[in-house]
Amino acid sequence: MKISVDTESCVSSGQCVLLAPETFDQNEEDGKVVVLAPEPPEGEREAVRQAELTCPAAAIRLT
Template identity: 60%
Template sequence: MRVSVEEDRCCGSGQCVLLAPDVFDQREDDGTVVLLDPAPPEGLHEEVRESAAVCPGAAIGVREDA
């Protein structure tokens, strides 16, 4: 799995951080998403998928590796 974020689409809701805190964080000054791990271990994949699904700004991209 490869994860990407589009910071300009982030609205700072923080759902990704709540669901996958080992993969996402937020900047303190404006709440914009910070990607901590662009290739998370398999044990975090479901949380990352859910984070992308609930992101109100559709700022999280997930590419499943073959």
């Protein structure tokens, strides 16, 4: 699994950080998503999938 994000679409809701804090963070200046682990470990993958589905801006993409 690889993660890509569209920071232009990100609305800074922080749902991804709440669901997968080992994988996502937010930029301190604008609150936009920051990917900490572009290829998350197996134990974090379900949380990352939930973050993708929960993102209100659909800014997270998994491949």
